[in-house]
Amino acid sequence: MKVPLLDLKAQYAKIKPEVDAALIKCAESQYFILGPEVDKLEASCAEYLDCKYSLGISSGTDALLLALMAIELKPDDEVIIPTYSFFATAGVVARLNAKPVLCDNDPVTFNIDPAKIEALITPKTRAIIPVHLYGQSADMDPIMEIAKKHNLIVIEDGAQAIGTQYKDGRKLGSIGHIGCFSFFPSKNLGGFGDGGLVTTNDDALYERMKILRVHGGKPKYHHKFIGANFRIDEIQCAVLNVKLPHLDSWTKRRQENAELYTKLFIEKGLAEKEGNITFDAKNKILLPEPVYKNTGHPHYHIYNQYIIRVENRDGLKDFLTKNDIGNEIYYPIPFHLQECFQYLGHKKGDFPLAEFCADTSLAVPIYPELTTEMITYVVDKIAEFLNQ
Numbered sequence: 001m002k003v004p005l006l007d008l009k010a011q012y013a014k015i016k017p018e019v020d021a022a023l024i025k026c027a028e029s030q031y032f033i034l035g036p037e038v039d040k041l042e043a044s045c046a047e048y049l050d051c052k053y054s055l056g057i058s059s060g061t062d063a064l065l066l067a068l069m070a071i072e073l074k075p076d077d078e079v080i081i082p083t084y085s086f087f088a089t090a091g092v093v094a095r096l097n098a099k100p101v102l103c104d105n106d107p108v109t110f111n112i113d114p115a116k117i118e119a120l121i122t123p124k125t126r127a128i129i130p131v132h133l134y135g136q137s138a139d140m141d142p143i144m145e146i147a148k149k150h151n152l153i154v155i156e157d158g159a160q161a162i163g164t165q166y167k168d169g170r171k172l173g174s175i176g177h178i179g180c181f182s183f184f185p186s187k188n189l190g191g192f193g194d195g196g197l198v199t200t201n202d203d204a205l206y207e208r209m210k211i212l213r214v215h216g217g218k219p220k221y222h223h224k225f226i227g228a229n230f231r232i233d234e235i236q237c238a239v240l241n242v243k244l245p246h247l248d249s250w251t252k253r254r255q256e257n258a259e260l261y262t263k264l265f266i267e268k269g270l271a272e273k274e275g276n277i278t279f280d281a282k283n284k285i286l287l288p289e290p291v292y293k294n295t296g297h298p299h300y301h302i303y304n305q306y307i308i309r310v311e312n313r314d315g316l317k318d319f320l321t322k323n324d325i326g327n328e329i330y331y332p333i334p335f336h337l338q339e340c341f342q343y344l345g346h347k348k349g350d351f352p353l354a355e356f357c358a359d360t361s362l363a364v365p366i367y368p369e370l371t372t373e374m375i376t377y378v379v380d381k382i383a384e385f386l387n388q
């Protein structure tokens, strides 16, 4: 059996008539950029995410960059970020010649550890970027408290977590000052190319981001700020407008798949419970733990990825690949060990929990269209490898 990591053809097959009609409508309208489909998506996303404002942006990376430009981040300002995330979280800070200040992660959720943030604050600190990794919320209450105490801006990197709820039910992107999302095709809500979104409840930040999105000109050709081209295409929004109403049912399927994995892994004796943080035997795996599941909020975790941790990760990766099971390492190298960030002066051992995750984690297929047979096959193959 072949089980890909993601199968967007299966998703497309289910919504083909709707998507095709939207694409043709787009072609006939000859609106290309920032037109009615963009307006519609922004209104729907603001409502879906419980935010006053949302703006369609060229990509998730650009959403983060725009957010930092909107808070007027200056060279040498410092931004606290997790050392364990997708590259963009750090890249945008460095591109503005500011300093990424790295923080270790919580071993259970993989998200930034709020208990380690305050020690990193200096007079130059301007912002914190918590990342809601894999689709589960970072612990926002203590982060917002620290930010308030030190007068810092919080920019949520929700690229993997559109629609996720924090433990109190609030939607991510509505808690910090600005929320950033990605419509990259492999995210839970993916377009037919690059796209992104920013959210905010702040009138002034909204106005500034809207102007910065079109080179900082308002009125046109009158520039109070230096912006860039952060615009999103109509065709992306047309597809996303079709997909958004399906998102909750896809999320539910991802959650059911995660529950089935967890159940089967425990039944097979490969894991004892969710969220262990140390290996008690060589042939065991650590399961992801949806820490806010018991809150009763439906979107406690949206499982953009289902990440297991295994001591012989590289061996398992090769074995799964040989058996036609899609898998990926998100992410093999934390920022502090990346060549381009050596100037920050870190060394191996500085952030042990991030390094542990980088060395042991492996994503297995979790997409909504997976069948019970496929999940059972993946678990059987993992068992075969670990028991050999």
Ligand SMILES: *Cc1c(COP(=O)(O)O)cnc(C)c1O
Residues within 6 Å of the ligand: 059, 060, 061, 062, 085, 086, 088, 089, 131, 157, 159, 160, 181, 182, 183, 184, 194, 195, 196
């Ligand atoms: C995907 C992703 C981004 C960047 O989004 P793009 O749309 O690919 O530019 C940023 N942060 C995280 C955590 C991501 O997963």
